[in-house]
Amino acid sequence: xxxxxxxxxxxxxxxxxxxxxxxxxxxxxxxxxxxxxxxxxxxxxxxxxxxxxxxxxxxxxxxxxxxxxxxxxxxxxxxxxxxxxxxxxxxxxxxxxxxxxxxxxxxxxxxxxxxxxxxxxxxxxxxxxxxxxxxxxxxxxxxxxxxxxxxxxxxxxxxxxxxxxxxxxxxxxxxxxxxxxxxxxxxxxxxxxxxxxxxxxxxxxxxxxxxxxxxxxxxxxxxxxxxxxxxxxxxxxxxxxxxxxxxxxxxxxxxxxxxxxxxxxxxxxxxxxxxxxxxxxxxxxxxxxxxxxxxxxxxxxxxxxxxxxxxxxxxxxxxxxxxxxxxxxxxxxxxxxxxxxxxxxxxxxxxxxxxxxxxxxxxxxxxxxxxxxxxxxxxxxxxxxxxxxxxxxxxxxxxxxxxxxxxxxxxxxxxxxxxxxxxxxx
Numbered sequence: 001x002x003x004x005x006x007x008x009x010x011x012x013x014x015x016x017x018x019x020x021x022x023x024x025x026x027x028x029x030x031x032x033x034x035x036x037x038x039x040x041x042x043x044x045x046x047x048x049x050x051x052x053x054x055x056x057x058x059x060x061x062x063x064x065x066x067x068x069x070x071x072x073x074x075x076x077x078x079x080x081x082x083x084x085x086x087x088x089x090x091x092x093x094x095x096x097x098x099x100x101x102x103x104x105x106x107x108x109x110x111x112x113x114x115x116x117x118x119x120x121x122x123x124x125x126x127x128x129x130x131x132x133x134x135x136x137x138x139x140x141x142x143x144x145x146x147x148x149x150x151x152x153x154x155x156x157x158x159x160x161x162x163x164x165x166x167x168x169x170x171x172x173x174x175x176x177x178x179x180x181x182x183x184x185x186x187x188x189x190x191x192x193x194x195x196x197x198x199x200x201x202x203x204x205x206x207x208x209x210x211x212x213x214x215x216x217x218x219x220x221x222x223x224x225x226x227x228x229x230x231x232x233x234x235x236x237x238x239x240x241x242x243x244x245x246x247x248x249x250x251x252x253x254x255x256x257x258x259x260x261x262x263x264x265x266x267x268x269x270x271x272x273x274x275x276x277x278x279x280x281x282x283x284x285x286x287x288x289x290x291x292x293x294x295x296x297x298x299x300x301x302x303x304x305x306x307x308x309x310x311x312x313x314x315x316x317x318x319x320x321x322x323x324x325x326x327x328x329x330x331x332x333x334x335x336x337x338x339x340x341x342x343x344x345x346x347x348x349x350x351x352x353x354x355x356x357x358x359x360x361x362x363x364x365x366x367x368x369x370x371x372x373x374x375x376x377x378x379x380x381x382x383x384x385x386x387x388x389x390x391x392x393x394x395x396x397x398x399x400x401x402x403x404x405x406x407x408x409x410x411x412x413x414x415x416x417x418x419x420x421x422x423x424x425x426x
Contacts, residue, residue, distance in 0.1 A: 164358025
């Protein structure tokens with residue numbers, strides 16, 4: 001098969017690049033090893049798909065702690081506002097929720113995936129189900145790709161957008177990194193981002209005892225013990241697991257824990273953020289007074305979730321059978337302080353396979369930020385998570401995929417049209 005452009009990977013970046021190039025007049029082949037296009041996209045946001053963030057370009061760039069400035073050109077050319085217009089014109093109405101997070105009104109990620117797939121197919125993109133094993137390279141130019149079944153697809157333009165190394169069951173198994181290395185690109189070491197946290201041994205036991213407990217409105221603060229600085233603070237939902245901590249606020253926090261080492265970070269959870277220390281003490285005084293003849297451990301059901309009570313009692317050091325009328329002011333205030341600063345030490349991240357996003361990837365100093373084309377191989381482009389860029393939660397990572405995919409699609413279209421006219425590529 002011979003086409004103008006070969007797109008390797010039918011995720012959000014790949015489908016955007018393919019559809020864009022085809023609508024610009026190129027013959028396009030979209031290569032995907034899964035049976036369904038956008039397999040990982042269909043499960044993002046717990047199946048709801050946080051499409052983008054209703055913010056300006058600077059906010060997107062500022063929300064990408066890894067190589068954010070590299071993205072400025074791509075996001076400027078296809079901004080969050082452009083993303084919203086794009087999907088609504090494809091017949092997918094969107095809505096904006098807390099934190100400017102944009103979702104489909106249907107709350108179905110499949111609607112976003114299907115809209116992108118239709119965008120590509122309706123533009124004339126030919127979808128081929130197969131897996132690239134190597135790039136075809138000649139004299140510093142890309143010439144296509146060799147598939148694992150031995151077939152060759154020839155193309156003067158190739159976009160590698162195979163995703164990262166997270167959720168390998170969706171096809172993100174690091175294929176793009178191998179292809180990039182074959183072309184001479186450096187790969188920044190991979191690490192998980194937006195990933196659950198493993199608790200230190202002692203705290204892990206407490207987390208196991210609370211496994212499955214979800215706290216919806218807690219305040220979380222992450223402290224770097226080495227620098228003694230707070231690296232993250234926010235309110236949100238937290239989940240205790242058999243290994244430690246997960247939930248939206250923890251996933252967000254993990255993106256700020258850039259130099260993970262065992263026991264370097266501590267998570268401080270304010271279990272009662274709506275109450276000041278003084279108001280919480282007054283609440284405890286009232287509750288203990290109403291339960292003056294009951295055991296301390298049996299007096300907390302109106303204050304704390306059932307699974308949290310035994311752990312909180314154990315951490316307090318107060319004998320559980322102590323009668324409430326025997327609790328001293330010091331005991332009460334110490335218990336209140338515990339609830340305002342419930343600490344979990346962090347041993348490390350969960351494996352990269354469980355991460356929402358891969359940090360690391362194709363080093364951006366080898367990629368032209370104005371086009372997404374390789375600086376080493378003519379006609380070779382990169383887009384999406386395969387690049388060494390990643391952002392916080394809130395729709396920013398998908399926006400990066402859409403923006404870089406769009407830019408790659410437009411850039412190779414311009415290059416191909418110039419080539420057909422006999423002009424020399426710059």
